[in-house]
Amino acid sequence: MTSVREKNLYTQLADLLEYPKEDIKLKVEECLKTLSSDPAAPPEAADELKLFLMEVENTPLDDLQGVYSYTFELSSEFTLDLGSHMFEGFKRANMLATLKAMYRESGFPFAEIAKGELPDRLTVMLNFLGFSQNEELKKDLRQTFVIMALEKLRKNFERSKGSMYKHLINSIYRVLEKDVKEA
Numbered sequence: 001m002t003s004v005r006e007k008n009l010y011t012q013l014a015d016l017l018e019y020p021k022e023d024i025k026l027k028v029e030e031c032l033k034t035l036s037s038d039p040a041a042p043p044e045a046a047d048e049l050k051l052f053l054m055e056v057e058n059t060p061l062d063d064l065q066g067v068y069s070y071t072f073e074l075s076s077e078f079t080l081d082l083g084s085h086m087f088e089g090f091k092r093a094n095m096l097a098t099l100k101a102m103y104r105e106s107g108f109p110f111a112e113i114a115k116g117e118l119p120d121r122l123t124v125m126l127n128f129l130g131f132s133q134n135e136e137l138k139k140d141l142r143q144t145f146v147i148m149a150l151e152k153l154r155k156n157f158e159r160s161k162g163s164m165y166k167h168l169i170n171s172i173y174r175v176l177e178k179d180v181k182e183a
Helices: 009-016 024-037 043-057 061-073 089-106 110-114 122-131 135-160 165-182
Strands: none
Touching: 009 024, 009 122, 009 165, 024 043, 043 165, 061 165, 089 110, 089 122, 089 135, 110 122, 122 135, 135 165
């Protein structure tokens, strides 16, 4: 039996950004199924996810874990902490506090989902977007913060041309971009 959380595209995309384990290929395939079965989903998002799947299929798990660590944990230019792409110092600290308060007010299980990560981590934010029923709040968060920060992260990947994760980031960007345009 699958839960609603497992079926949500945002939460599936967030799962793909977690440290890769043996089930990474299965998770990518499930997410691709979700994307492909949604006629409103941008085809570019599915195309990018297919490229990511090809890379995953052709990369041993140990190597994939190394690429993940090198990409997201050792380079500030590719950090998944989106606020660092937008703000510095006190502005970022204020934004982190605002996000945490928003999560609390929405009943989002931040501590359980974040597992010690900061509130502006892309995985946390995607999980929140999948969790929240407040469409106005999600629209505002996507438009005023997530898409702009993700655009900067995406450009960093475009310049580097090296990591397989650029395909996943591009897929997520396409999904969010479509949702922002529709809102």
